[in-house]
Amino acid sequence: MELLQGAVRAYAWGSRTTIPELLGRPVPSPHPEAELWYGAHPGDPARVRRADGSEVSLLEIVDADPHGQLGTRCADRWDGRLPFLLKILAAEEPLSMQAHPSAEQAAEGYAREEAAGIPRDAANRNYPDPTAKPELVCALTEFHALAGFRDPYRTVRLLREIETPGLAHYVELLAGQPDPDGLRALFTTWITLPQSALDELLPEVLDACVRHVREGGEFAVECRTVLQLGEAHPRDAGVLAALLLNRVTLRSGEALYLPAGNLHLYLYGTAIEILANSDNILRCGLTPKHVDVPELLRVVDFQCGDMPVLTGEPDGSAAVYRTGTPEFQLSRVDWDSVDRREVELDGSGPEILLCTAGEVLLYDDEGTKVELRRGESVWRPASDPAVRVRAVGEEVAQLFRATSGTSLRGH
Structure with missing residues (x-):
């Protein structure tokens, strides 16, 4: 049992106060600090503080004695790797919209990209490792997220509340097939729209959301979220995709489990996150990073309904x-x-x-x-x-x- 020092990760969406205040450092920090990693991830392992004052990487400790550190069953199952990564998330701004593959999809995708000779650190690499990446996020403060596809009947109601001439066709597309297949069809249509069509449709939708918020409509919270995303990413199809997802607010101690295929987006708040020790991410949008639409569509799960909130x-x-x-x-x-x-x-x-x-x-x-x-x-x-x-x-x-x-x- 030894003290562990987490690794601070600086991303633009992070907070200048949350992590520094937690660690007793001066506030605000010079740059946004988004995540604090406690684990043996090769990208940024935590450090163990020895009794003599020295420090050593947790990754080095596990690699040197995987069976003693992890136990035989765990070491054998995960090839000597610590299978999880614990984080503190401090989100001041929304992250990217994304989903993660199943174990089978990750293994197949990794083998395919290895055979194609794509470098593991390449910007267009989808599968830098062959493992799944399920995750659970537990709120420390009020925590806001989009997660999983909303019940399509309720989504049709939302779309009709903000219906515009350009949106009407898409509303009827889902109304005619209010099930996972209908959601797949609408989602696929939206994220593959030509940029010229997107540039016409998005301003209409955002104006309609403004009107709905001003009128105090039933979906005001969802519309405010779309407006926030649209302001940050004015030409991004992910803004339309956000209309299809559950808007979730977690209180302290409440959690969401995000299995393979769950499309999600963290919006704001501080939380504990635990996830499989993997970097496999398929992004949908709202990011300058690589978006592989065909691969995303292979991974996303279009099952729909309310997201279960876990309380422990x-x-x-x-x-x-x-x-x-x-x-x-x-x-x-x-x-x-x-x-x-x-x-x-x-x-x-x-x-x-x-x-x-x-x-x-x-x-x-x-x-x-x-x-x-x-x-x-x-x-x-x-x-x-x-x-x-x-x-x-x-x-x-x-x-x-x-x-x-x-x-x-x-x-």
Whole structure:
């Protein structure tokens, strides 16, 4: 059990205050800081702080002893790689609209691009690795997202509320087939429109959204989101695609699970994200990065309906966000101002423990003690003994626990 220092990622959509404030650094930061990575991702691994004050990459530690660090089952299943990546997201502006492949799609796409000789770091590479990328996002503050295709009957109502001459044909296209196949047809039509047609249709749609918001219409929140995206990306087909997705607002502690094929877009807020340790992303738009429409259409899942919001199932003293994903599991422990109960965490590892509020003390039967304040974390390899944790002081405290899937823990 050793202290872990996350890797800060700077992207234009990030916040200048959230991550610096969490880490106790001067606020605001010189540049937007969007993500804080706690993991062994080759692109930016976290660093373990040794007792002597030295630091070493978590990736180096795992590579040097995969079975001891990950446990035999986990190491064998994931070829000696830590299968998950834990992040803090600090979004001030919307990210790109995207979906991720299934394990089978990733393996096939990776093999195809390897055979074609596309460099793994090329801008037009869709599959830099052969693994799936499911993810779960859990709100720390109010968190806003678009995720999954809305029930088509409700989408038809929205489109009729903002209907314009240029939009009418597309409304009828979905109204005539209000199911996943109809959504696929409309989505495909919109994201393959010639730029000249898009330049005519988008201003009409945005003007109609303005009117709907001013009138206090039923879909005012959805229309405000489309207007926000349209202002940032005035000629992008992703703005139209946003009309088809569920608009979700998560409260602190609520989460969304985004399996393979789920089209989504994070809009604003601070959250914990846990995902498979993969870089496979198929973008739909709202980004200057590579968009491969045919490949995107192979991956996107057009099943529709409300997105389930997870609140965490009680499991002893923890709330567990169950997804069945083999790569990861996320759980949360909360203490209020009077609750100072002791919680035991088994020694099945590997895991990362991250304190997001207050202060907690971790200790085991071998005499190891680590105190975590807000923003601090530890790495616990599979070989570690069970650890107990309790809140320190009188403040509200919160601890997140990131592990591999239940079937792959231990030795």
